[in-house]
Amino acid sequence: MIELYTWGTPNGRKISIMLEECGLPYNVHKVDIGKGEQFTPEFIALSPNSKIPAIVDSSGPEGKPMTIMESGAILVYLAGKTGKFLPKSERGKYKALEWLMFQMGGVGPMFGQLHVFLRQAEPVPYALERYTKEKNRLYGVLDRRLGEVKYLAGEYTIADIATYPWVARHDFHKTDLAEYPNVKRWFDAISARPAVVRGMAP
Ligand SMILES: N[C@@H](CCC(=O)N[C@@H](CS)C(=O)NCC(=O)O)C(=O)O
Numbered sequence: 264m265i266e267l268y269t270w271g272t273p274n275g276r277k278i279s280i281m282l283e284e285c286g287l288p289y290n291v292h293k294v295d296i297g298k299g300e301q302f303t304p305e306f307i308a309l310s311p312n313s314k315i316p317a318i319v320d321s322s323g324p325e326g327k328p329m330t331i332m333e334s335g336a337i338l339v340y341l342a343g344k345t346g347k348f349l350p351k352s353e354r355g356k357y358k359a360l361e362w363l364m365f366q367m368g369g370v371g372p373m374f375g376q377l378h379v380f381l382r383q384a385e386p387v388p389y390a391l392e393r394y395t396k397e398k399n400r401l402y403g404v405l406d407r408r409l410g411e412v413k414y415l416a417g418e419y420t421i422a423d424i425a426t427y428p429w430v431a432r433h434d435f436h437k438t439d440l441a442e443y444p445n446v447k448r449w450f451d452a453i454s455a456r457p458a459v460v461r462g463m464a465p
Contacts, residue, residue: 264288264289264290264321264322265282265287265288265289265290265318265319265320265321266289266290266292266318266319266320266321267279267282267289267290267291267292267316267318267465268292268294268306268309268310268315268316268317268318268319269291269292269293269294269315269316269465270293270294270295270296270315271465272296272315272428273371273374273428273429273431273432274314274315274316274334274371274428275315275316275334275465276428276431276462276463276465277316277334277337277338277424277425277427277428278316278318278334278337278338278341279291279461279462279463279464279465280424280427280428280458280459280462280463281337281338281341281342281348281421281424281462282341282462283458283459283461283462284347284348284424284456284458284459284462285341285345285347285348287341287344287345289318291465293465294306294315296314296315301313301314301315309330309332310332311332312332312333314332316332316334316337317330317331317332317337318330318331318337318340320340320344334367334371334425335363335364335366335367335425338363338421338424338425339360339363339421341421342420342421348419348420348421348424349420349421350416350417350418350420355416355417355418355420358415358416358417358422359415359416359420359421359422360422361416361422362408362415362416362420362422362426363420363421363422363425365404365422366422366425366426366429367425369401369404370401370405370426370429371425371429373394373397373398373401374394374398374401374429374432374436376390376394377391377394377395377397377398377436378432378435378436380394381435381436381437395436395437398436398438399438402438402442402443402446403443405426405430405443405445405446405449406443406444406445406446407445408445409445409446409448409449410445413449413452414449419453423449423453427450427453427459428463430446430450431450431454431463433450
């Protein structure tokens with residue numbers, strides 16, 4: 264059984280989507296990051312950086328429990344455990360990791376910063392301009408890539424699973440997907456997957 268420590272945010276939903284896609288049983292433990300529950304000693308023992316998501320797999324390697332934080336590392340772990348959503352070919356595997364890292368280092372942090380500034384009651388014009396520009400640039404990169412391939416690494420992989428919940432916040436970060444038709448086609452295809460619908464719920 265996998266224990267998932269999460270909250271209803273894009274980084275948390277990456278893991279519930281992956282668990283649903285893999286058909287792995289899991290228990291959801293809500294960590295209310297608005298109330299500061301990520302800073303309790305019990306949670307820091309699981310996630311030293313005080314951020315969701317984190318998992319504990321009671322049947323980890325060598326049959327021992329395994330604890331992991333960082334959504335990208337968790338996705339790679341679950342792909343390794345199940346043999347799913349990370350291509351078997353060397354080329355496909357590294358393409359999936361390339362676009363996963365693009366999400367982890369680009370889409371996640373930049374969209375995340377934009378969300379922070381969009382929530383401010385007092386607008387901070389410099390920050391809003393900087394992160395909106397970067398968000399638009401990243402949508403352009405995604406749109407060009409998805410004009411060449413069906414999914415980010417060719418086939419549907421953990422790179423798509425990592426990116427999807429961030430694009431799902433497109434209304435909040437004031438993005439009209441009609442301006443990015445390849446992203447829209449990709450987004451609609453992933454939105455239609457029953458495991459994704461279930462995985463977006465926690
Ligand atoms: N790089 C981390 C980022 C995780 C992250 O930023 N989680 C946010 C919620 S989406 C969080 O726990 N924030 C609480 C805080 O910053 O105190 C990952 O991908 O797992």
